Amino acid sequence: MEIKLPQWYRILGPRVTVLVSTVDKNGNSNAAPVSFISPLSAEPPLVMIALRPERHTLANIRETKDFVLNLPQEELINQVMICSKPFPQGVSEIKEAKLTEIKAKTVSSPRIAECLAWIECKFSAEHLAGDHQLIIGEILIAEIKDEFYKEFFLCTKAKLLLHLTGKDFAIPGKIVHPSE
Numbered sequence: 001m002e003i004k005l006p007q008w009y010r011i012l013g014p015r016v017t018v019l020v021s022t023v024d025k026n027g028n029s030n031a032a033p034v035s036f037i038s039p040l041s042a043e044p045p046l047v048m049i050a051l052r053p054e055r056h057t058l059a060n061i062r063e064t065k066d067f068v069l070n071l072p073q074e075e076l077i078n079q080v081m082i083c084s085k086p087f088p089q090g091v092s093e094i095k096e097a098k099l100t101e102i103k104a105k106t107v108s109s110p111r112i113a114e115c116l117a118w119i120e121c122k123f124s125a126e127h128l129a130g131d132h133q134l135i136i137g138e139i140l141i142a143e144i145k146d147e148f149y150k151e152f153f154l155c156t157k158a159k160l161l162l163h164l165t166g167k168d169f170a171i172p173g174k175i176v177h178p179s180e
């Protein structure tokens with residue numbers, strides 16, 4: 001079947017979902033789920049997230065020049081959806097979702113304690129691409145809870161949330177390796 005073009009991206013997935021935590025210039029924290037995300041460069045370490053222009057997350061990144069990518073697992077699905085609600089600017093979705101804000105190691109944006117990994121980023125560049133603004137971040141530190149990493153990311157154990165569309169997610173079920 002042919003997929004209508006505005007929905008084309010639905011078959012380019014499922015996509016890793018992150019909670020992007022930020023802070024505004026008055027110190028108010030914010031978190032939003034984002035699944036338009038991609039690694040860009042290993043060295044220097046660069047990541048890209050795509051944000052609609054109206055997102056508070058985008059305004060905060062422009063104000064304070066950093067953000068944290070927090071990786072949520074299956075058990076946080078309801079909190080992720082709470083963070084996707086349109087709260088007014090200045091209201092912390094982290095608090096609304098009853099998640100725990102902890103200090104990041106290298107940036108002013110907070111980490112979310114309940115997530116399984118954290119990638120702290122310094123704003124590097126932005127570029128308009130259609131209906132989204134691409135934000136490129138330089139990664140300052142990436143950390144994961146020990147039990148979820150052994151040679152590679154144990155994503156099945158982590159029950160990582162992968163976004164399909166809307167309220168639909170997948171969870172990685174199997175890790176496979178080629179015979180050679």
Ligand SMILES: Cc1cc2nc3c(=O)[nH]c(=O)nc-3n(C[C@H](O)[C@H](O)[C@H](O)COP(=O)(O)O)c2cc1C
Pocket residue numbers: 017030031032033034035036037050051052054055056057058080081083084085086087163166
């Ligand atoms: C799983 C999921 C993934 C999302 N991915 C994106 C995304 O990649 N880019 C985006 O701009 N919005 C995305 N959204 C919508 C925002 O999270 C949502 O509009 C949120 O309220 C924005 O919050 P903010 O205005 O505080 O930044 C996604 C929502 C969900 C539930």
